Structures are given as C-alpha cells and as structure tokens.
C-alpha cells in the first residue's frame with residue numbers, strides 16, 4: 795500500500811467513524827472533546843456533524859487553518875495531560891471524544907496514549923464514545939462500525 799493509499803484509508807475511517815458516533819449519540823446530552831487540533835480538519839468535521847454541542851479542543855499549538863480556530867473559551871492550549879486535568883475539574887461532561895494526538899513517532903504516540911487514557915476517563919460521561927488513532931487502555935473496545943477495516947481506528951464505549 796502506498797503512503798497515499800494509507801492516508802486516504804485513515805482519513806476515510808476517521809470521517810466514517812465521526813459520522814457514526816455523532817449519529818449514535820443523537821439526543822444524548824454532553825460535550826465533544828477534540829484531542830489534537832492540528833490543521834483543524836477533524837475539528838471542522840465535528841463542528842459540522844455535532845452543530846449543537848460544545849466542542850472542547852486540546853492542543854499545545856494553534857496551527858490550524860484560519861477557518862478552524864476554535865472559540866477562545868473552548869480551546870485549552872497546552873500539554874494534553876495538564877489540559878485534561880483542567881477540564882476534569884468541572885467533572886465529567888464529554889459524551890464524544892476524538893483522540894488524534896501525536897507526532898510521527900509511533901512508539902512515542904503509544905506511550906503518550908497509555909499515559910493519557912486515565913485522564914480521558916475522568917472527563918467522560920457514562921455511555922460516551924471515544925474514537926482514537928491510538929489504542930487507549932481501560933475502555934470497552936467496540937467493533938469497527940461502517941465497514942471500517944479492522945485495526946484501522948479504535949472505537950470505545952465508556953462504562
């Protein structure tokens with residue numbers, strides 16, 4: 795598989811997964827959390843498919859497309875562990891989280907995700923869904939929906 799094929803498959807899985815999660819949670823109250831603003835692509839998609847929800851965004855950098863800058867009050871700029879701890883001070887309020895943090899180094903991304911998973915758990919409401927680029931220990935793993943190939947993306951439900 796070429797790198798282009800790989801990117802297309804990853805982005806296709808992200809989009810299908812976000813659409814599926816937004817649909818599953820229709821009518822269930824709670825905020826959305828985007829972990830990893832990056833260019834703002836998935837944040838922009840979340841805005842589109844969950845227009846009535848507050849979307850918290852965590853990233854240490856603000857480097858997104860100008861059209862995708864989150865409202866100041868919803869953007870927690872800093873390291874994810876500190877920002878998740880800050881968000882957790884208000885108690886669990888997130889019904890849908892999308893985890894897309896990381897760099898190009900796979901091993902570092904795995905370690906980061908393992909360390910952050912307990913902090914993600916603190917902000918999640920029971921019954922919430924987590925979609926993640928990385929494996930997140932401590933949550934019930936769901937089968938990939940929407941014909942997303944196995945192992946392409948991670949889907950979790952919060953107990």
Ligand SMILES: C[S@@+](CC[C@H](N)C(=O)[O-])C[C@H]1O[C@@H](n2cnc3c(N)ncnc32)[C@H](O)[C@@H]1O
Nearest residue numbers: 830831832833834835836854873874894895896
């Ligand atoms: C792959 S990009 C996110 C892509 C984005 N979801 C999109 O669709 O455009 C990963 C982002 O994670 C951020 N990041 C990586 N490690 C982080 C950490 N420990 N704390 C906060 N942000 C981090 C980087 O600054 C980068 O913007």
